[in-house]
Amino acid sequence: MTGPAPETPDTGTDTDADALRKRALTSLLTARDRTTLLTSCVEDPDLTAQHSPLMSPLVWDLAHIGNQEEQWLLRAVAGQEAIRPEIDSLYDAFEHPRAERPSLPLLPPDEARRYAAEVRGRALDVLEAADFHGTRLTEAGFAFGMIAQHEQQHDETMLITHQLRSGPPALTAPDPDPVPLFTGPAEVLVPGGPFTMGTSGEPWALDNERPAHRREVAPFHIDTTPVTNGAYQAFIEDGGYDDERWWAPEGWAHIRRHSIRAPLFWHRDGGQWLRRRFGVTEAVPREEPVLHVCWYEADAFARWAGRRLPTEAEWEKAARFDPVTGGSTRYPWGDADPGPEHANLGQRHLRPAPAGSYPAGESPLGVRQLIGDVWEWTASDFRPYPGFRAFPYKEYSEVFFGPDYKVLRGGSFAVDPVACRGTFRNWDHPIRRQIFSGFRTARSEAV
Structure with a gap:
């Protein structure tokens, strides 16, 4: 038999829902702080350059993070109309291999930042009003956890890009x-x-x-x-x-x-x-x-x-x-x-x-x-x-x-x-x- 069950939140009370909301909020904010660090520590030319054909330009990852969040939290969970439906295909990881992404008409850095910020503002409103019952997507805050994990996975990908880029160090951390x-x-x-x-x-x-x-x-x-x-x-x-x-x-x-x-x-x-x-x-x-x-x-x-x-x-x-x-x-x-x-x-x-x-x-x-x-x-x-x-x-x-x-x-x-x-x-x-x-x-x- 399995050992102690994981700490699965019971969403049957307001207290449990508040705990879930806090966990989701913390996870989303932590991911966004890291994304901001990874995309603000270099100048715009480093964001739009492809540092290796194995990796996307950092600016692609930034807008892709926002696009996934829009598709799942705003459209799938909240039923909102698309903000930028014309960019969905640009940020579809299966439609465009990494080596091709620099040639796409990607959002420039400032526009990508504004787009990701607009999506995040709306997503936090969705989280504030979320009912963690009903569908498998929203049960126990799964969709919010999925998006936090997705952003953190791309943050790791962007950190790999930082390792591959040439030039002086852009990141520091204690040993x-x-x-x-x-x-x-x-x-x-x-x-x-x-x-x-x-x-x-x-x-x-x-x-x-x-x-x-x-x-x-x-x-x-x-x-x-x-x-x-x-x-x-x-x-x-x-x-x-x-x-x-x-x-x-x-x-x-x-x-x-x-x-x-x-x-x-x-x-x-x-x-x-x-x-x-x-x-x-x-x-x-x-x-x-x-x-x-x-x-x-x-x-x-x-x-x-x-x-x-x-x-x-x-x-x-x-x-x-x-x-x-x-x-x-x-x-x-x-x-x-x-x-x-x-x-x-x-x-x-x-x-x-x-x-x-x-x-x-x-x-x-x-x-x-x-x-x-x-x-x-x-x-x-x-x-x-x-x-x-x-x-x-x-x-x-x-x-x-x-x-x-x-x-x-x-x-x-x-x-x-x-x-x-x-x-x-x-x-x-x-x-x-x-x-x-x-x-x-x-x-x-x-x-």
């Missing part, structure tokens, strides 16, 4: 607190047996996290912390990028074709590895989780180390299973919302924390940093759960299901808590490296 070198066990045994994967009760969970279902997992060992830069450097120095034995055939072809020899943004200067991070060049810190590696690199490292990537089910069991109760919690540390003592989230820092940080956030089994710091590649393709139903639109998840995408779990320092939980699923092509991705390894229990 994570230093911690003693982690000397705990290198791996943790996760017991075999069933556990509850996914959720049916988390009110703002997205469709691909649903429904909760039983999953059988054989016993396995998993790294206590994510793989560090120091460990990854050992793979490089041992000729990992030159030995075909460690690579999936597609991965070997990819790194040879693109002359990949190290994680993205790394370069060698004499005997030292350096990296570029948000406009600053610095020595690669050995104790941090490795960042900006693709799935093929993670898989090759794991093979080189005599291990493998964990499956998605293994990762979630390590993160959520409580062996005392036999239940599944919302987060590794329990059901409470994330606090700064639990995880590195929300762009509070602009880098991962050292491996072994946040002991208050470890799982009941003793696995650390499962939430925050770096997205963790898993061995699994992105697939629907048994009983999956697309909601509220199939383009969020359903069109991506299949072998072309690998699942990432756990979130990164760039993820806001509203868009990160023990059941949250991310996915991307196995060649992607611009994302804030790392990994940890696993091995099967010897029988």
Whole structure:
């Protein structure tokens, strides 16, 4: 059976509705503050430029955020007429690939800001009068939570664009607190047996996290912390990028074709590895989780180390299973919302924390940093759960299901808590490296 039920608001009283309204308002305002920071810290030419063909111009993300909010909160929830129906197609992510977006007649920065602000003003009026009953879209404030998560996901995308842009730093943030070198066990045994994967009760969970279902997992060992830069450097120095034995055939072809020899943004200067991070060049810190590696690199490292990537089910069991109760919690540390003592989230820092940080956030089994710091590649393709139903639109998840995408779990320092939980699923092509991705390894229990 599952553990304690998530804190699902009961919208049957005015007090409960007020609590829901406050949560939705806080989530929307937090997202907008971050969007404003990411789009106001550079001049307009940086907003309209495309810093990489992999990414949209920042001004496209800004107006797209407003357009999605208009479509769902003003039109779908409130039944209002469209403010700017003529721009819907410009900001349809499926209609125009990222590489083409700079050539579109996009709203210029000032107009995009005014549009997003007008939509937000009306959306807050909708929230103030919202009835959290009736439809699945409005129940427990789902539509407002969905839009807050959508904006935060694009904020992470915009932060990736900031990492890709050239020029002096535009963003600053304090570093994570230093911690003693982690000397705990290198791996943790996760017991075999069933556990509850996914959720049916988390009110703002997205469709691909649903429904909760039983999953059988054989016993396995998993790294206590994510793989560090120091460990990854050992793979490089041992000729990992030159030995075909460690690579999936597609991965070997990819790194040879693109002359990949190290994680993205790394370069060698004499005997030292350096990296570029948000406009600053610095020595690669050995104790941090490795960042900006693709799935093929993670898989090759794991093979080189005599291990493998964990499956998605293994990762979630390590993160959520409580062996005392036999239940599944919302987060590794329990059901409470994330606090700064639990995880590195929300762009509070602009880098991962050292491996072994946040002991208050470890799982009941003793696995650390499962939430925050770096997205963790898993061995699994992105697939629907048994009983999956697309909601509220199939383009969020359903069109991506299949072998072309690998699942990432756990979130990164760039993820806001509203868009990160023990059941949250991310996915991307196995060649992607611009994302804030790392990994940890696993091995099967010897029988």
